[in-house]
Amino acid sequence: MSNKMWGGRFSSGPDAIMEEINASIGFDYRFAAQDIRGSKAHVAMLAESGIVSHDDAQAIARGLDQVLGEIEAGTFTFSRALEDIHMNVEARLAEIVGPGAGRLHTARSRNDQVALDFRLWVRDAIDQLDEQAEALQRALAEKALEHADAVMPGFTHMQSAQPVTFGHHLLAYVEMLARDRGRFADARKRLNECPLGSAALAGTSFPINRDRTAAALGFDRPTANSLDSVADRDFVMETLAACSICAIHLSRFAEEIVLWVTPQFAFVKLSDKFTTGSSIMPQKRNPDAAELVRGKTGRVIGALNGILMVMKGLPLAYSKDMQEDKEGSFDAVQSLSLCLAAITGMVRDMTPDRARMKASAGAGYATATDLADWLVRTLGMPFRQAHHVTGSIVKIASDAGCDLEGLTLAQIQAVEPSITQDVFSVLGVDQSVRSRTSFGGTSPANVEARAKAWLSALGTG
Ligand code: ARG
Numbered sequence: 001m002s003n004k005m006w007g008g009r010f011s012s013g014p015d016a017i018m019e020e021i022n023a024s025i026g027f028d029y030r031f032a033a034q035d036i037r038g039s040k041a042h043v044a045m046l047a048e049s050g051i052v053s054h055d056d057a058q059a060i061a062r063g064l065d066q067v068l069g070e071i072e073a074g075t076f077t078f079s080r081a082l083e084d085i086h087m088n089v090e091a092r093l094a095e096i097v098g099p100g101a102g103r104l105h106t107a108r109s110r111n112d113q114v115a116l117d118f119r120l121w122v123r124d125a126i127d128q129l130d131e132q133a134e135a136l137q138r139a140l141a142e143k144a145l146e147h148a149d150a151v152m153p154g155f156t157h158m159q160s161a162q163p164v165t166f167g168h169h170l171l172a173y174v175e176m177l178a179r180d181r182g183r184f185a186d187a188r189k190r191l192n193e194c195p196l197g198s199a200a201l202a203g204t205s206f207p208i209n210r211d212r213t214a215a216a217l218g219f220d221r222p223t224a225n226s227l228d229s230v231a232d233r234d235f236v237m238e239t240l241a242a243c244s245i246c247a248i249h250l251s252r253f254a255e256e257i258v259l260w261v262t263p264q265f266a267f268v269k270l271s272d273k274f275t276t277g278s279s280i281m282p283q284k285r286n287p288d289a290a291e292l293v294r295g296k297t298g299r300v301i302g303a304l305n306g307i308l309m310v311m312k313g314l315p316l317a318y319s320k321d322m323q324e325d326k327e328g329s330f331d332a333v334q335s336l337s338l339c340l341a342a343i344t345g346m347v348r349d350m351t352p353d354r355a356r357m358k359a360s361a362g363a364g365y366a367t368a369t370d371l372a373d374w375l376v377r378t379l380g381m382p383f384r385q386a387h388h389v390t391g392s393i394v395k396i397a398s399d400a401g402c403d404l405e406g407l408t409l410a411q412i413q414a415v416e417p418s419i420t421q422d423v424f425s426v427l428g429v430d431q432s433v434r435s436r437t438s439f440g441g442t443s444p445a446n447v448e449a450r451a452k453a454w455l456s457a458l459g460t461g
Contacts, residue, residue: 024084024323029071030330031085034120036068038113038196039089041216043104049209052103060104063097064089085117086110107208109200111230111318116196118325120217122239125333126188132340133181133246137174138458139347144170145451149444151429152267152357153366160364163429166352167447174454176249183242191235194219198226201317231317233307233325240304240329243336247297250339254293257346261287267357268350289342296335303328361429362403365394370426370435371404379418389416 040061047057067089070076082088087110094101144167154164194214197204203226210222223229260267261275270287278284306328310321368390375386392415397407405427412419425431437443 019080022083022320023080024326025078025080025082025088027327027330028085028114028117029078029088031114031117031121032071032089033068034117034124035085035089035113036064037120038116038217039104040064041213042108042196044216045209045212046103046106046206048212049207051106051206051208056100056103059097059100060093063093063101066096067092084110084114086113107197107199107204107206109198109230111200112195112198112226115198115230116194116217118233119191119195119235122191122235122329123188123218126184126239129243129246129333129336129340130181130184132337132344133177133184134458136340136344136347137177137454139344140170140174140177141451141454141458143347143350144168144174144447145455147352147354148447148451149433150352150354150357151361151433152352153361153363154442160361160366162369163361163366163432164442165433165444165447166354166357167444167451168442170347171447171450171454173249173253177246180242180246180249183245184239187235187238187242189220190238192218192220193223194221195223195229197222198229201227201230227317231314233311233322236307236325236329237304237311240300240307240332243332244297244301244304247300247336247339250336250343251294251297253343254290254339257290257350258287258294261285261290265360266353267360268352270346271349271351274346274349289346293339293342296339299335300332303332358429362405365397365404367404367427367429367432368394370432371423374423374426375416375419378420378422379416 043052043057043060043064046052047054052060067076070092076088076092078088079091082091090101090104093104146167147170148165148167150166151163152166152169153160154162154169194210194217196213196217197208197210214220214222257268257270259265261270270285274287274289275285276288278286307325310324314321371393372383372386372390375381375389376383379386381389393404393407393412396411396415397404400407400411405424409419409421409424412423426435433442433444435443437446440446
């Protein structure tokens with residue numbers, strides 16, 4: 001059977017392999033709603049501009065509604081011979097409306113049509129991801145407020161560095177997510193121009209009104225260059241780049257959850273809702289959801305690399321290579337969406353072991369910097385010298401097998417005679433975090449204020 005759409009030029013049907021490699025309906029069926037929305041806006045504009053009759057336009061619009069209804073009801077039969085969603089919809093429209101359906105494709109091409117559909121799809125995806133990222137920020141800020149004063153070790157090089165609060169640690173991710181959302185918003189703003197009416201690549205000789213379709217579809221304006229409109233997928237690359245960065249943030253957090261729930265750390269507990277057992281080792285509680293967030297990040301970054309590679313050598317304008325822009329993007333958005341939901345669930349679910357984290361916060365002489373700062377502040381010592389003196393005191397404690405608070409004043413004065421009893425006021429982990437009141441620092445008062453500010457900025461969702 002020759003192809004229904006371009007059958008005029010071809011006498012026999014495509015070879016089976018040709019059909020298989022050529023068809024995109026297996027995945028671009030997801031554009032059905034966007035495709036029909038775009039077609040309705042297009043035909044309404046064609047009628048307004050006197051290019052098709054109002055009767056034809058009305059019949060087409062009604063037919064398109066019926067097609068969408070059939071797709072949503074699951075009664076629509078997708079055909080691979082019709083290649084893609086655009087031709088599947090149009091062929092069914094012709095069955096419903098008759099030959100008048102053929103007027104829909106006036107002043108349009110599948111090239112601007114697919115560019116439009118994808119932009120609409122990506123715009124929706126961004127809105128959904130942004131909403132989920134906001135929900136995660138809210139969950140983090142709520143937990144942070146609850147544990148604004150829970151002391152835990154802060155690490156650099158994965159070594160105990162200085163005590164911080166659990167709330168402060170969680171709020172770090174709230175800030176990262178704010179930037180992720182900023183990147184989504186930027187991508188959305190730049191993609192929000194309407195390519196429809198660029199036709200195949202050169203524009204059209206019909207007196208169309210591109211401002212009209214752009215406005216009807218919620219775009220800020222029409223795209224200004226027809227070649228660019230059908231040839232670029234930078235809106236996909238930019239969105240996937242934003243998705244990748246967001247996924248990396250989630251992956252780092254997932255890695256921390258994996259560490260925190262080990263019996264060795266035991267900083268937080270996840271309930272049975274977010275752990276799985278082992279089929280052989282009865283004691284195990286595996287943080288599979290966190291591990292999968294870490295793992296799925298690879299897929300998201302893979303999709304970004306995929307689209308970059310597909311596009312890198314393509315001359316203007318459209319090439320069929322660009323059909324490869326979709327599957328990775330669908331997968332990346334779905335993966336990130338799942339990761340956001342899973343991390344949000346884990347944040348709500350997790351219970352920190354405050355006593356355990358606090359005990360661990362003092363390990364590894366984590367208040368040594370506080371001691372050095374005391375020497376600077378109280379004795380007027382230059383910081384470099386204070387660093388050296390503190391090092392000697394840490395060595396004495398380490399040799400004695402105790403922490404800094406466990407030393408006697410005499411032991412400390414053996415290193416620096418002018419140190420007084422007052423030094424003990426800065427050696428505890430609670431005092432340490434309370435003293436970090438600089439803007440952006442970890443003091444519980446700061447954390448509480450920042451968590452509250454976030455919660456009121458985020459609203460109740
Ligand atoms: N299915 C195609 C795609 O996803 C639609 C555009 C086809 N355009 C063309 N000139 N064959 O890219």
